Amino acid sequence: MKKIIALFLLNSIVGFAQNPDEKQLAAIYKSALTESKCYNWLDHLSNVVGSRLSGSEGAQKAVAYTKLQMESSEAFDKVYLQEVMVPKWVRGEKEIGYFLDGKKKTAVPVCALGGSIATPKAGITAEIIEVQSLEELKALGTDKIKGKIIFFNRPMEASKIETFHSYFEAGDQRRAGAKEASKYGAVGAIVRSLTLRLDDFPHTGWMGYGDIPESQYIPAAAISTNGAELLSKTLKNNPKLLFHFKQSCRKEADVLSYNVVGEIKGSEHPEKVMVVGGHLDSWDLADGSHDDGAGCVQSMEVANIFKNIGFKPKNTLRVVLFMNEENGGRGGQKYQELALKNNENHIFAMESDSGGFAPRGFSLQSDAVNFKKITAWKNLFEPYYVHVFSEGHAGSDIEPLTSSKIVKAGLLPDPQRYFDYHHAQNDTFDAVNKRELELGAATMTSLIYLIDTYGIE
Template sequence: MKKLLFLFLFTSLFGFAQNSDENQLKEIYKSALTNSKCYTWLDDLSNKIGSRLSGSVGAQKAVEYTKTQMEALGGFDKVYLQEVMVPKWVRGEKETAYILDNKTKIKVPVCALGGSVATSKKGVTAEVIEVHSLKELETLGIDKIKGKIVFFNRPMDNAQIESMNAYGGAGDQRWSGAREASKFGAVATIVRSLNFRLDDFPHTGSQSYGDIPKMQYIPTAAISTNGAELLSKKLKQNSKLTFYLKQSCQQMEEVLSYNVIGEIKGTEHPENIIVVGGHLDSWDLADGSHDDGAGCVQSMEVANIFKNIGYKPKNTIRVVMFMNEENGGRGGKKYQELAQINKENHIFALESDSGGFSPRGFSFESDDTNFAKISNWKTLFEPYLIHSFTKGHGGSDIEPLTSTKIVKAGLHPDSQRYFDYHHAANDTFDAINKRELELGAATMTSLIYLIDKYGIE
């Protein structure tokens, strides 16, 4: 009796039954490492379908592919699509850029930023003014900027331990650079790629003109880090050099696209919904294997692992492939909109959208009580080298999701290599390590298993 009481106290104190959970996690990781489908799925997404920018043929094929694969898997009670209108932006012809320094003409690698307008057909040529922050624009003022190309060249801060923090610290140049430079009469902006490495890949990504009038939109492009270093060096030698940029990108009419959802109905609380997902769209320059093919196939793998180990969730599990994270976030918003209309009760949402690298832990959007409860599970994860349970951002697609009481989380993979590939032409399947991808899927499955079993407070 005393033993039972002790066991009860112990279990309720720590919020889990150590032994059976230890065994369950063992099964989960073993299944992921020896019997997974995620690597093959990603091979297909990356190498048979390729890039998947919203509104593209690739995006549509990816919708069909993941729906078909989830149906074929057999573990879902239903697989369905959610209609969502998405913006469609096309790059057009490959961009061209030159540094024109006296009589020399040096080609540099650039790519239009997502949402940018084109240059004229002849391109734009102008003197260049190098700045390192949005604030510096103001200091320089219209006299120094008008008629010029503004070159934003603040590098990602190497001193940051987490690469995401360095990305956050440099990202305003890409997101708001064109909008702000336009206000001072700039004719275009060139932004240093958000990449720690010195290499020749320009990295695209979203930018926003905000609420400035359309006629004030100016073309904006990313330049590779090597290109940025070169341009900066040349400017020091000759501040009067000019820069030529030509791009023919275009914002088209919105098109119909879809979130893809696979649902496993809960055996005890089907009304409680747990979401696990990634985003199916990717930038157009590459396969998007890390961003975010990895997160999609890892989310699908959660269902595969549950099937393989014979685990029947108590709550409803939804595997969601969100559409349009990269340049609009429409899929996440639509999912929330429909959840509200249908009065659904979401208790937990997990997103994987930080690359398919070795998992290190999770970041949680949670109240203190649930964070403490979940943190007590850390010992269960230690054998798998999962140690980092922190409070922080869950994910862009699950950000709009609200519910009476919901905890959100983001998978936290090792972040050091992520920006070597992020939004660039080398975000391809060969940059993925099978075991790292699988370990990420196992880590996600383990958390979902524990949330499903013990619920949230």
């Protein structure tokens, strides 16, 4: 590209704004792109604090760091912590996985799924059966499954634009694979990583045993997609090959942790509360820069932008960094518990927990009247390449939150790259683009500005 002369491109120049809302959005985006702190905050959270699994030292450091940053930002009237007891799961030693095809031993990248039990110290070695779904287990039955490892290998559906749909659909294998396989006497579960890439990173994530007796728990691990492809191919030639994996993860006693809250008191309606947040915990394999360091620093940036442009919200604004989204959801539950206890009136809640990519729009949980009201603002966002206003899930941490009347919104960043990094060791700071992160923060701030200005019906 030598000399693109895109001078005629419309809809794209900050500063062409006319009406007060257009001007305010222009100021918000300009502030985000020229004087934001979110990228530096994320740098620290990722590269100094590091991974932040609930109950870990990293999680505690993250609480202290973000609280201090919010306090020193001068953007808040008060900053405080909400105590919350969180589960503590520890990975233990690096996992080992390989298969034996006759005498040939082939190592494959595996990692324990969060919440899984350990294998016996020597690991588990058994025949392994590939299935594509939970339903297939039933068809195979106990006779064929007993004593074996089950290999769940249904890939995420590549043809969908909405990668989160593909993730959710294929995710039943990770969430419930071990539990279901155990019912037929399986001794372990190996689950294809939930990513659309073919690579060598195993992707962890939450799994549960539901209400099966603890004696029937079996260990579960993720295998990288390249590992899964190789294993599947080799199995076709030798269905009797032996799979081995070894992991020493364990559950420890619950730990006292915190949601971090920064509050700007509303100038006109202090009793009406708007919440914006992300989750401060991450998985343990990486920095969790996209999941969800990005959402935390973007939420903090909302208050910073308001300070920079001199905007004082009429309603109370709370920036909430929730603890324990990944393996328990305790922070979100605690926030709701305290809101109920204090008789709070929440009118709006927003979450950013889909990565720090270029913002495309919002996923809204709203009644029809407010949905229509919000979508009428679409044209204000178009100059910033933000077009999608759809009905859908807004966020796990704000899911428990109830109020007499509340609208919820989830930031929708571009969804194509998220699962390249999600819950894997490459979810690191260098995978986040500064401008994309900042544009997400500006997009969040803009909707909050509009909600604050025009209220909900």
